[in-house]
Amino acid sequence: MNFDSDVLERARAAATYLAAYEPVAGVRSLADIVNPAVAEYVEELERRYNGGEAFRPVFRMPPGRPSRRPLVGEV
Numbered sequence: 001m002n003f004d005s006d007v008l009e010r011a012r013a014a015a016t017y018l019a020a021y022e023p024v025a026g027v028r029s030l031a032d033i034v035n036p037a038v039a040e041y042v043e044e045l046e047r048r049y050n051g052g053e054a055f056r057p058v059f060r061m062p063p064g065r066p067s068r069r070p071l072v073g074e075v
Helices: 005-021 031-049
Strands: none
Touching: 005 031
């Protein structure tokens, strides 16, 4: 799994600062930032592309990036 390194470094810095100096933020680790953000985005994708239902489970993703498929109406 690859993350944009700038975003990851910002999230690490935020988690470290908040854990040390802002306990009211409720952030004690990087997971406290990442998990809610990913969950929110996945819920949006489920609403938009899967009728609000969870996508079927995938136990192993294929390696590499999938090839880009043309959009409907695209040539």
